[in-house]
Amino acid sequence: MKDLSQNFYPAPKPSFEKRPKKKKKVQRMKGRRVPTQKERGAISKKSGNKALEVYNHQCGGCGYGGEALELHHILFRSQGGRGQWRNIVPLCRRCHDACHGKFQNERDESALAEWDAMFKRLHEARYGPHFGSDVWDLFAKGLVPNTTPEAYERFMEQESADVG
Numbered sequence: 001m002k003d004l005s006q007n008f009y010p011a012p013k014p015s016f017e018k019r020p021k022k023k024k025k026v027q028r029m030k031g032r033r034v035p036t037q038k039e040r041g042a043i044s045k046k047s048g049n050k051a052l053e054v055y056n057h058q059c060g061g062c063g064y065g066g067e068a069l070e071l072h073h074i075l076f077r078s079q080g081g082r083g084q085w086r087n088i089v090p091l092c093r094r095c096h097d098a099c100h101g102k103f104q105n106e107r108d109e110s111a112l113a114e115w116d117a118m119f120k121r122l123h124e125a126r127y128g129p130h131f132g133s134d135v136w137d138l139f140a141k142g143l144v145p146n147t148t149p150e151a152y153e154r155f156m157e158q159e160s161a162d163v164g
Contacts, residue, residue, distance in 0.1 A: 024036075029136065029139065029140060030139075032147060034136055035136065037077070040082050040083065040134055040136065041073070041077035041081065041082055041083050042083045043071050043073075043083040043088060044083060046085075047083055047084055047085040047088060048071050048085075048088065050085035051071060051085040051088040051089065051090055052069065052090050054085065055089065055090050057069070057090070058090070059090060059091050059092040059095055060072075060089040060090055060091055060095070060119065061091055061092070061095035061098070061099075061115055062092060062094070062095055064092040064095075066092065068092065068093065069090040069091065069092060070090070070091055070092070070093065070096045071088050071089075071090055071091075072088065072089050072090070072091045072096055072099055072119075073087055073088060074087050074088065074089055074116070074119045074120055074123055074131070074132065075087050075120065075131070075132030079132075080132065080133075080137070081132040082132060082133060082134035082137070083134075084132075084133075084134055086123060086127045086131040086132070086156065087123070087131055087132040089119050089123075095115065098115055099115050099116050099119075124163075125163060126160070126163070127156065127159060127160050127163070128156070128159030128160060128162065128163045129159075130143070130155075130156070130159060134152070135147050135148075135149065135151065135152035138152065138155060143155060
């Protein structure tokens with residue numbers, strides 16, 4: 001048997017030039033970094049717990065009070081809805097499916113088809129027209145002087161008082 005270790009010359013691995021990653025442009029408003037849409041639409045544990053507390057840990061549609069409640073954005077993220085507790089309603093699986101147009105039978109479809117609009121009307125009447133907005137939306141419109149949680153809550157409390 002011939003010793004090939006002395007005569008073996010492997011081909012060099014091809015080297016490819018890596019393209020630099022494109023940096024996402026950071027959005028700024030009055031010198032402040034604005035969080036991304038994804039960050040602003042995400043439901044924090046604090047917001048989720050507050051929404052559950054407001055609805056007494058029950059489904060906002062049928063009143064089911066089990067463990068398996070899902071948090072539903074009333075004003076969808078794609079429509080500019082944020083993950084604030086005023087824009088969230090806890091729903092059981094059946095009611096959540098109904099809000100998204102997935103019905104188990106025709107009776108459900110006729111009874112639950114208008115729920116999404118009902119929740120929008122209910123929250124607008126309860127919290128004012130900006131219920132789906134976050135502090136950055138209000139700051140961009142000039143409704144709050146800064147982006148602190150205190151300024152946001154103060155404005156939203158005033159909105160609720162004006163409506164109620």
